[in-house]
Amino acid sequence: MNIDAADEAQLEATWRDPPGWLGAISAVNHKTISCRFMVATFGFFVAGGILALLMRLQLAQPSNSLIGADRYNQLFTMHGTTMMFLFAVPVMQAFAIYLVPLMIGARSVAFPRMNAYAFWIFLFGGVMLYVAFFFDTGADAGWFAYVPLSTFKYSPTKRVDFWAQMITFTEVSAMMEAIVLITTILKMRAPGMTLNRMPLFVWGVLVTSVMVLFALPAVVLASTALITDRLVDTRFYSPEHGGDVLLWQHLFWFFGHPEVYLIFIPPLGFISTIIATFARRPVVGYRTMVLALIATGFLAFGLWVHHMFATDLPELGKLFFTAASLLIALPTAVQIFCWIATLWSGRLWFRTPLLFVLGFFAILLLGGLTGLMLASVPLDLQLHDTYFVVAHLHYVLLGGAVFPLFGAVYYWFPKFTGHLLGETLGRWQFALFFIGFNVAFFPMHLLGLQGMPRRVYTYPAQTGWTGLNLLSTIGALAIGLSVLLFIVNVARSWRGGVVAGNDPWSAGTLEWSVASPPPAANFNVVPVVHALSPLWQPGGTPSHVTGLSGEHREVLITSIADAEPDHRLWLPASSPWPFVAAIATTILFIGSIFSPWAVVWGAIPVAAACTMWFWPKQDMTQHRRSSEVPP
Amino acid sequence: MAIEEAPHHWVRRALFPACAAPCAAQAQTAIGAQDALRPAGIQAGHILQLWHGTVALCLLVFVVVLGACLLALWRAPRGSRQSPADLGTLDDGPGTRERRLLYAVAWGGALSSAGLVILLAGDVLAGRALAQLPVSGALHIELTGHSWWWEAHYRDPVSQRSFATANELHLPVGRAAIITLRSDDVIHSLWVPNLHGKLDLLPGRTTEIRVRADRAGTFRGQCAEFCGLQHTMMALQVVAEAPERYAAWADGQQRPAASPGSGSAAQHGAQVFRNSQCAGCHAIRGVAAGEGVRIGPDLTHLASRQTIAAGMLPNARGHLAGWIVDAPSLKPGVRMPAIALAPGDLQDLLAYLETLH
Numbered sequence: 001m002n003i004d005a006a007d008e009a010q011l012e013a014t015w016r017d018p019p020g021w022l023g024a025i026s027a028v029n030h031k032t033i034s035c036r037f038m039v040a041t042f043g044f045f046v047a048g049g050i051l052a053l054l055m056r057l058q059l060a061q062p063s064n065s066l067i068g069a070d071r072y073n074q075l076f077t078m079h080g081t082t083m084m085f086l087f088a089v090p091v092m093q094a095f096a097i098y099l100v101p102l103m104i105g106a107r108s109v110a111f112p113r114m115n116a117y118a119f120w121i122f123l124f125g126g127v128m129l130y131v132a133f134f135f136d137t138g139a140d141a142g143w144f145a146y147v148p149l150s151t152f153k154y155s156p157t158k159r160v161d162f163w164a165q166m167i168t169f170t171e172v173s174a175m176m177e178a179i180v181l182i183t184t185i186l187k188m189r190a191p192g193m194t195l196n197r198m199p200l201f202v203w204g205v206l207v208t209s210v211m212v213l214f215a216l217p218a219v220v221l222a223s224t225a226l227i228t229d230r231l232v233d234t235r236f237y238s239p240e241h242g243g244d245v246l247l248w249q250h251l252f253w254f255f256g257h258p259e260v261y262l263i264f265i266p267p268l269g270f271i272s273t274i275i276a277t278f279a280r281r282p283v284v285g286y287r288t289m290v291l292a293l294i295a296t297g298f299l300a301f302g303l304w305v306h307h308m309f310a311t312d313l314p315e316l317g318k319l320f321f322t323a324a325s326l327l328i329a330l331p332t333a334v335q336i337f338c339w340i341a342t343l344w345s346g347r348l349w350f351r352t353p354l355l356f357v358l359g360f361f362a363i364l365l366l367g368g369l370t371g372l373m374l375a376s377v378p379l380d381l382q383l384h385d386t387y388f389v390v391a392h393l394h395y396v397l398l399g400g401a402v403f404p405l406f407g408a409v410y411y412w413f414p415k416f417t418g419h420l421l422g423e424t425l426g427r428w429q430f431a432l433f434f435i436g437f438n439v440a441f442f443p444m445h446l447l448g449l450q451g452m453p454r455r456v457y458t459y460p461a462q463t464g465w466t467g468l469n470l471l472s473t474i475g476a477l478a479i480g481l482s483v484l485l486f487i488v489n490v491a492r493s494w495r496g497g498v499v500a501g502n503d504p505w506s507a508g509t510l511e512w513s514v515a516s517p518p519p520a521a522n523f524n525v526v527p528v529v530h531a532l533s534p535l536w537q538p539g540g541t542p543s544h545v546t547g548l549s550g551e552h553r554e555v556l557i558t559s560i561a562d563a564e565p566d567h568r569l570w571l572p573a574s575s576p577w578p579f580v581a582a583i584a585t586t587i588l589f590i591g592s593i594f595s596p597w598a599v600v601w602g603a604i605p606v607a608a609a610c611t612m613w614f615w616p617k618q619d620m621t622q623h624r625r626s627s628e629v630p631p
Numbered sequence: 632m633a634i635e636e637a638p639h640h641w642v643r644r645a646l647f648p649a650c651a652a653p654c655a656a657q658a659q660t661a662i663g664a665q666d667a668l669r670p671a672g673i674q675a676g677h678i679l680q681l682w683h684g685t686v687a688l689c690l691l692v693f694v695v696v697l698g699a700c701l702l703a704l705w706r707a708p709r710g711s712r713q714s715p716a717d718l719g720t721l722d723d724g725p726g727t728r729e730r731r732l733l734y735a736v737a738w739g740g741a742l743s744s745a746g747l748v749i750l751l752a753g754d755v756l757a758g759r760a761l762a763q764l765p766v767s768g769a770l771h772i773e774l775t776g777h778s779w780w781w782e783a784h785y786r787d788p789v790s791q792r793s794f795a796t797a798n799e800l801h802l803p804v805g806r807a808a809i810i811t812l813r814s815d816d817v818i819h820s821l822w823v824p825n826l827h828g829k830l831d832l833l834p835g836r837t838t839e840i841r842v843r844a845d846r847a848g849t850f851r852g853q854c855a856e857f858c859g860l861q862h863t864m865m866a867l868q869v870v871a872e873a874p875e876r877y878a879a880w881a882d883g884q885q886r887p888a889a890s891p892g893s894g895s896a897a898q899h900g901a902q903v904f905r906n907s908q909c910a911g912c913h914a915i916r917g918v919a920a921g922e923g924v925r926i927g928p929d930l931t932h933l934a935s936r937q938t939i940a941a942g943m944l945p946n947a948r949g950h951l952a953g954w955i956v957d958a959p960s961l962k963p964g965v966r967m968p969a970i971a972l973a974p975g976d977l978q979d980l981l982a983y984l985e986t987l988h
Contacts, residue, residue, distance in 0.1 A: 069860050069963060142857050148834055149817040149859055154778075239835020245818060246833065280710045281717035284732050310820055310829045310855075312838040315758060322754055326747045330740065336696065337739035341732040344703035345720065347710025361700050369689040372750055378678045378757040379685065381828020382667045385820065385855040451665035451824045453855045456863040462662045463851075506712045536716040 003524050011550045015107065015520035017574045025579040028112035028572070029520055030097050033119050035416065037094030040123050041087050046483065047130065048082035051075045053480055056440075060473040062461035072457035073140040074159075078133055080143030081163065085170045086126045088401055089259065092266035093177040095408060096205040098416070100181060102511035102518060103199050105190025105527045107555050108571055110183035111176075113578045113613065118176035120582035125169020128590060132162040139163030142455065144256070145226070147237035147248040152230045161230060161593040167223040168589055171216050178212035181205055188555060189563040190510070191545060192529035196290075199509050199532075200283065201269030203290050207297040208265045214301065215258035222251035231596050246311060253304035261300040263397060265293060267404035268335060271357050274407050275339050277507040278354040279346025282533055285338045292331035292338075299328040309380040318377050325375030329368055336361070351505075352426035356407030359434045363399025367392055370445065385455075388448025394441045406433070406486070413493070414500030418516045421493045429485040436478025443468035443475075508533030526556060529563075552623070570624055577613035584609045662942075663849035663868055667824035671846040671871060674761055674827040681757040688746060764841045769807040772800065776812070776819030776832035778858055779865035779965070780928055780941040785881065794884045795914070797928030799868045799936045803877035807843040815925075817859060823852035823869050831856055844871030851942065860964035866942025880935070887917030888931045889986055900983025903976045908968065915987065927967060934987045940965075948981055955980065 003011075017027040027033065055075050058067040067075065101109055109115050132138060140159050141150040150160045185206045189198070198206075225236040226248070235241040237248055272283050283289060305313060305321040339361075348354070370392040373379050383389060406429075414420045447468050452459060459465050503512035513535055514523055526545040531537035545565070548554050553571040558564055584605040591598025670676040723729035773784040783800055786793050802808055812821060814832040821840065822829035825848075830840040844850075854865035872880070891897030901918060904910060910918075912926035933939075936946050940962055944950040955977065958967040972980065 069863060073857075073860065073862075141859075146818055146857070149857070154817050154859060243835075245835060278710075279707070280714045281720045284720070284729065285736055288733070288736065310831050311833065312831070312836055315762065319755065319758070323751055326751055329747065330743055333743045334736060334740045337736040340696075340700050340703050341736055343700070343707055345728065345732055346707055346717070347714045348704065348707045349710045349712065349714065358700075358704070362697060365693055365696055369693055372689065372747075373682075373685055376681065376685065376750065376754040376757070378681050378754060378761055378828065381830070382675070382678050382682075382824060384829060385822075385857075449667050451667060451851075451853075453822065453853050455857040456853075458863060460662060463665060504712075506716075508716060532721075533716065537718060537721075 007550055008519070008524055011521045011524060012519055014551055015553060017520075022576060023574070026574040026576040028116045028574050028578070030101055030109040030112060030115060031518065031520075031522075033112075033116050034094050034098035037090065037097060037119050037122070040119075040126070041091035041094055044082050044086035044126055045091070046487075048079050048087060049480065049483060051079040051082070053476055055079065056473040056476040058457060059459075059469050061470070062459055062463070062466050064458055067457065069457050070140070073455075074133065074138035076455055077139045077142050077163070078129070081129065081139060081166070082126075083397075084143055084259065084263075085166065086122075086129070088263040088397060089174060090122055090170070090177075091405065092205075092208065092263060092401075093174065093181070095270075095405075095412075096181055096208075096266060097177065099412065099511060100184055100202055100205055101188070102415075102514065102522055103202050103509050104185065104188065104193055105510050105523060105529060106184060106188040107521045107523060107526065108188075108553065109180050110188060111180050113572055113575055114176050115180050117578035117582050118173040118180070120579055121169055121176075121585060122173035124582060124586040125166050125173070125589075128169070128586070129162060129166040132159070137162055139166075144252060145248075146252075147226065147229075147245050148239075150226060151237055152233075153238075158593060161227070164223050164227045164230070165589050165593055167219060168227075169586075171220050171223070172585075174212055175216050178209040178216075181209040182213075185209075186560045187557050187566075189558055190527050190529050191556070191558055191563055191565050193558075193563045195561050195563075196287070197529055197532045199269075200272035200286070200289055200293075201266070203293055204265045204267075204269030204272075207293045208262050211258050211262055211265075211297050211300065215255045215262065218251045219255035222248055222255070225251075227592070231592070246308070249308050249311065250304070253307045254301070257304040257307065258300040260396065261296055264400045265296060267360075267401045267408070268293065268332075270404040270408040270411075271339065271360060272335075273507075273509065274353045274357050274404075274411055275342050275346075276533070277411070277505050278349045278351060279342050280349065281342065281346045282508070282536075283338060284341040284345070286532065289335055289338055292335045295331040296328060299324060299331070303328060303375075306375055306380065309377050310384050315377070322375050322377055326372060329372060332368060336365070351410075352421070352423060352430060353407040353411040355427065355430045356403045356410065359430065360399055360403040360407075363395050363403060363434075363437065367395025367399050371396060383448060385453055386448035387444040387452045387454060390454055391441050391444035391448065394437075394444075398437060398441075403433075406430075409486075411505070412511075413490075414497075414504050415511055415516050415518070417494055417497075418500055419493050419495065419497030420500050420504055421497060422489050425485055425489040425492075429482050429489065432478055432482035432485065436475045436480075436482055438475070440472050440475025440479055443472045447472075503535070508536040510534055549627070552627075570620075573620075575613065577609055581606060581609035581613055663851035663870075664825055665823075665851040665853065669825060671848055671850060672826040672842055672844045673764065674842055675825055676845075677757055677760045678828060681753055684753055685750060688749060692743075692746060764807055764843060766807045766809055766841055769809045769841070770803065771809050771811070773811045773813070774800075774821065774832070775925075776814040776816075776821075776854070776858070778816050779854070779861040779962075781865075781867050782815075782925060782928065785884070787881065790878070790881070792881050792885050794881070794931075795916075795929040796884055796932065796936075798866075798938065798941050799870065801870045801872060801877055801880045802842070802844045803874040804844050804847050804871050806874065807841060810840050810842065812838045812840065818856050819854045819858050819865070820856035821852060821867070822855040823850050823867070825850040826869065826871075829855045844869075847871050847873060849937075853942075861962055864941060864943045864962055866938075868937055868942060870937075883935065883988065884932050888915045889988065890917070891983055891986055895982075896979045897983040897986050899976075900979035900981065903972065903980045904983060907972065907976075907980075908970055909980075912967070930984070930987060932987055934985050948985065951984060952977060952981055 017023050017029050058064050137159050141155055148154055185202055228234040229236050235243045237243045237245055276283050302324040303321050306325045309318055374383055410421050410426055447465055452465050500516045502515055528542050528544055530540040554568050555571055557566045557569050559566055588602030588606055591602050670679050720729050768789055771786040775782040781798050783796050812832040814834045819832040820829045827842045830838050848871055850869045852867040852869055854862055891901055914929045916931040939946050939954055955970050957969045958965050959969055
């Protein structure tokens with residue numbers, strides 16, 4: 001369904017962000033924000049990767065003096081922090097911010113200004129951490145920052161303060177994004193897209209976002225208590241004053257383990273999407289897949305103690321967490337079986353996105369199985385805090401998240417830019433990544449069993465760990481090369497790649513019905529959905545929504561379960577105030593590292609910026625009044 | 632010369648084992664085994680047994696699932712962009728292919744559940760075995776973690792021996808030891824993989840681990856919980872030896888420090904020890920000053936230990952001298968300051984320390 005050129009131009013003018021530098025900071029379009037978000041998270045991924053390569057160079061030889069203890073401790077802390085907080089969780093939200101509205105037939109995300117604010121606050125927090133690192137104030141207490149090592153008594157410099165404040169930035173950003181996504185998914189789906197017609201990726205995002213709302217408050221509490229312990233001596237974590245050191249671990253891992261699934265569940269959605277397209281059929285067992293996602297979301301909150309088996313918790317209690325940790329393998333296993341069944345009964349079209357998904361199978365399977373080993377208390381007593389865990393977590397996170405993520409980039413890049421990524425270079429990148437990954441991380445299983453603990457900056461030659469460490473470093477360099485190939489591929493294809501057209505894959509979900517890249521309003525006409533794969537299954541009538549204004553950013557709000565039209569809503573215009581508010585918040589957060597008074601005085605500009613942000617415009621209010629139809 | 636080398640020096644250092652001073656020294660001596668796959672005690676043995684069973688089951692699952700995936704890739708027909716999506720699959724009513732696929736998935740889920748139950752049973756049984764180590768007549772050791780060294784207090788309820796030592800434990804083969812763990816500062820973790828899994832040393836709490844060495848040998852342990860700047864250099868030697876040899880060692884440790892012969896260099900060294908900063912942090916039993924001080928390791932029988940600086944350096948005169956003169960440059964962050972001593976005083980102090988067998 002098309003509309004005439006004048007209406008299309010009007011729609012574009014209404015939804016486009018203003019031009020110029022003021023426009024750049026005023027942007028609220030979800031695609032613009034998401035692209036910035038993706039580029040920023042990818043930048044942090046590369047930065048974290050460079051830190052990892054430096055660590056691997058240090059460990060390539062025993063008793064190496066390339067990097068000293070102090071620098072090395074900063075490197076692994078920054079690497080872990082970057083990859084978990086500045087890459088893995090936000091990159092999934094960034095993808096969701098782009099894709100969810102397009103997949104559900106919406107013209108925007110809900111709360112577009114909050115979305116913009118969440119991006120800016122994330123960016124400023126990440127940049128702050130790296131600026132501190134370059135001034136030799138990089139966090140050095142581990143990405144987990146266990147107390148009491150991270151308390152003022154044992155870490156008296158500002159390093160941990162920057163780390164803890166970075167957590168504040170990212171948790172504010174992540175929770176806001178979760179609210180944006182949940183609201184978008186539940187209230188802005190195109191008419192007809194009932195919950196049981198929602199794409200599996202959108203289900204994954206919904207589950208993840210709800211998990212964020214429950215998991216993040218735990219780390220908010222933990223890190224705030226750490227900050228006040230350090231800043232105003234509140235003593236939550238000092239055993240000599242009645243505090244407790246395990247409190248931190250419980251709170252941190254109550255967030256930290258679900259976090260693994262925040263990283264892992266959206267890629268499950270990538271995989272379901274990619275497999276469906278390249279097997280030329282919908283995924284086997286849609287309801288099973290959805291229930292598995294939801295089950296994973298629940299179980300993820302019941303196994304944090306398996307990070308604490310080496311503490312003095314009672315054995316019977318630990319057994320409960322062993323059982324829960326084993327149990328969570330089941331929903332993932334069922335999803336893997338469904339995918340295999342889909343491949344089994346499909347017609348396979350081997351393109352780079354599918355290759356990355358197949359790489360996921362081999363790697364995640366191994367990572368999942370080593371996870372079962374770590375769920376066992378006796379085995380964990382040997383394996384905990386060794387290189388075995390380093391191997392396991394990289395198999396799970398790189399295999400479970402980064403492989404599907406690269407697949408997703410190859411899959412959706414044409415939608416983002418209008419050009420396909422190079423297929424040959426893509427296959428080379430995949431091969432190099434797959435081989436490099438296994439060469440880098442498989443030896444670490446053996447190193448852990450041979451007794452090599454984590455977070456050591458060197459090891460004596462007599463331990464016999466040299467050969468495997470050197471091998472691992474060579475593999476890491478291959479991964480680096482593979483990422484370099486990816487950057488080359490993106491740079492070459494951005495403008496020069498094969499022109500994609502609306503739908504280069506002949507796929508089934510709604511985002512492929514619009515131009516690549518999509519217009520500012522996404523859909524010239526808002527579609528009405530009649531089936532699970534709207535582009536594959538013949539539609540019914542009506543095929544689209546009529547009556548939405550093209551002169552205002554008007555969206556249709558629908559009911560939660562059945563997506564029945566409920567009312568029209570005008571989304572706010574582009575505005576620089578979220579950016580200004582983010583700057584003010586950043587000043588408050590960074591100031592509080594140096595003085596608690598920054599919280600008091602810094603709140604004034606934040607309040608002022610927020611007031612301007614929400615200040616109603618008289619003419620808009622009048623327009624809205626006049627557009628209302630009395631009942 | 633130096634200028635020519637400068638651009639490449641980090642490459643060379645990364646790829647070739649050009650060692651820093653502390654570690655270069657370590658390369659000269661043998662260190663204990665540190666390997667979870669070669670148990671020297673019953674606890675590590677139980678865990679290894681569970682490991683073998685778990686690996687076998689997981690390997691089976693890996694082969695079957697990946698095999699199914701590869702088979703699917705091999706047998707499925709090829710498609711392309713032009714292949715229409717197969718919408719017949721939306722019908723999963725009785726008798727359809729889709730229903731059969733769902734049954735296969737359900738079977739996979741059922742078999743996985745069975746596998747998980749087997750794993751859980753194995754975990755429970757291994758956990759019970761670990762808890763059932765007989766400890767009647769066990770040796771008691773209190774081990775306190777410091778950044779970055781280990782303080783040990785032996786209390787033998789059988790022989791009534793009681794003494795302090797550091798960074799090196801001796802265990803009689805075949806006799807259980809109950810090790811009580813405490814921390815003086817941050818969280819550390821005791822891990823001697825050949826004997827048992829790890830257990831944390833938590834400030835404000837007391838934990839307890841039960842081990843038994845069943846084979847003589849020297850085993851290396853390393854702090855397994857990141858504990859700050861020199862976490863890497865917090866190692867522990869565990870010497871498991873025949874009961875008679877252990878008894879001889881314990882008798883020696885029990886005795887106060889030997890008094891140096893009068894007029895000897897060692898006697899002057901003892902004076903240097905008492906009068907310099909040393910005695911402010913280190914105890915030598917029988918030498919008055921420093922009694923009960925726990926800032927640094929008890930040195931009463933320093934010369935009987937294989938290593939110094941928590942397993943970082945071999946216990947040899949040259950290393951000891953370097954350590955005394957400038958510990959902070961060898962192990963940055965260590966609490967031991969650089970000690971300025973006249974050359975003669977240093978030599979006499981070393982001579983004295985070497986008498987502390």
